[in-house]
Amino acid sequence: MTDLRERILECALDLYLEDGPKGLSMRHVGESLGVSATAIYRHYRNKEDLLNNVMGEAVKVFGSYLFASLSGKTPEERFNRGGEAYLNFALEKGKYYEVIFMAPSQFGAAGDGSGLPEALRAQSMATFQFLVDRVQECMESGYLRKADAQAVSMTIWAHTHGLVSIYLAKKWSLDEAGFRRLFRESTERLMHGLRPAP
Amino acid sequence: MTDLRERILECALDLYLEDGPKGLSMRHVGESLGVSATAIYRHYRNKEDLLNNVMGEAVKVFGSYLFASLSGKTPEERFNRGGEAYLNFALEKGKYYEVIFMAPSQFGAAGDGSGLPEALRAQSMATFQFLVDRVQECMESGYLRKADAQAVSMTIWAHTHGLVSIYLAKKWSLDEAGFRRLFRESTERLMHGLRPAP
DNA sequence: GTCTATAGGTGGATAGAC
DNA sequence: GTCTATCCACCTATAGAC
Structure with missing residues (x-):
């Protein structure tokens, strides 16, 4: 037990x-x-405290997934491992993913000053900055075509989050293996347009 | 009044x-x-009926936005107008967008057999089919590179939904004009990789 | 069509026994 | 640490007056 x-x-x-x-x-x-x-x-302590702990746990677990991808030796490797970590988190901890990234605009904020929605916002921003850093170093190494790293990161995150959130909302009838394949193929389709011309 | x-x-x-x-x-x-x-x-009649009407209205309004884009004369025009209609709906009727496309996995299903979550699922699928049809005809007309229309549509919808849902969740500090610009630029970045090589 | 009164249910949180 | 008993707040929905 x-x-x-x-x-x-x-x-x-x-x-x-x-x-x-x-x-x-x-x-x-x-x-x-x-x-x-x-x-x-x-x-x-009370219901609010319980809810805060749910969200705090989600953020902690997500951080541990993403952090592990930093062990990659090259910019490409760190970028790709980051993407895999994001996918693994979404599939293995789908409910935490929903808590962090899919809550409707006001959901739970409740104006009670509990401050946790703020922590979620901060988490999203930190995650996004992590991506921008990976993209930036991939542009410097030549793995990605040089461009505005922030703007390209938005495109990449939007595509990734879109895939995951549509899957988690069960709006596609796919099993996990099918989704992993779709995720890889779709990501490849996007990345193809972002890499240097051959 | x-x-x-x-x-x-x-x-x-x-x-x-x-x-x-x-x-x-x-x-x-x-x-x-x-x-x-x-x-x-x-x-x-009761609370459930009220909730069903909220969702039904959302679906109805979305349909009217999308339907208008069919007036385009060419595949390209219908495709682009469809994208604009989707963006306009998201920005002008953001709350309806959240109801239709951003509800967490179980949100409101409640197992009460009310049947409306099913209608939402059907709506998502119809919307997706609408996109597949536009992509298909664009591949035939040569505006898009020939490929699996269903798969390419998933990539496009994921990117579009990702952008919109992140914006609506206020995870980017952008005003509406800024987001419209981001949306266009990001979509152009994606489409660039999907069009025929020059 | 809108009101007040009311029945019956669910929920957060505490006090105090064990 | 977990329980039962309890209080008070809020909820859906109906009945019946106006």
Whole structure:
């Protein structure tokens, strides 16, 4: 039996994604786990604290995926490993992906000053800067055609996020293997236009 | 003073996007509009009916945007007008865009057999087929390089949806004019790699 | 068509027993 | 640490007056 604290986090994530912040209920979490609702308060101060921990965990896990790709030896390798890390995170931790990148505009902000939506925004920006850095060094190494690295990064991120979010929203009937193939082919199609002319 | 029925729909849309299906409350809608909650039941059977009407309206409006682009005389024109229609819909009816294309995986399905999430899925598929048709005829006319029209369409939709959804989630600090420019430039960058070699 | 009153349900959070 | 009991707030929906 894993730690109750962790199981609460997992269950809260599911409820949050099903019905939004208002759909996450301490009682329901408790029922799902076979404990009373009040037991949760020994592990999390209140509902807001629980929700913040869900989002914080998502951000932490995503960071660990992306960070690993920095071990690549060349700009190309770091770029490609970064892309794979992003894909792996999306497929292995799809629910965390939804929390970080697919929440509707106001979703959960609630104006309560909890400050976590701000952390999510910061996370997105840091992720984007990571991509810009990879693109920049690939332009210097000649792997990508020289251009505005920021603008090219936007194109790449848009394409990547678009693929992943449409897949996670189940708007394509594809299994995971099929999606991995689509992801690679589509990315290759895009990158083909971004590399130096032969 | 516009029709109360319409104002209810608008208000319900806002509440839905802020807090999800559970965050939409008849009482709150009523308060926002200065009427009692029960007044709403003269216009909508119940909460589910109200929510279904919100989504149905979104789908209807989107269809009207897209349909207009069919008036183009050539494949290129229909393709480009379709892209503009999509962008205009996203910018002029951003909240409807979120309802149709940005709802998290389970959001609102609720297993209640209401059948509307199914209609949304159908709408996405119809939209995608519309794009495939445009791409197909552009390949035949020579505007696009011949290739698997379905696969190329996925790349294009992913890029387009990615741009729009990141913008609507306010993950880029851009005003509308800036985003329109970004959209055009980024699309041009992508299309450049999809057109026949000179 | 819109109101008030009301029934019946769900939810957050605390107090205090064990 | 987890429970039961409890309080109060908010929700959907209906009945019936106006």
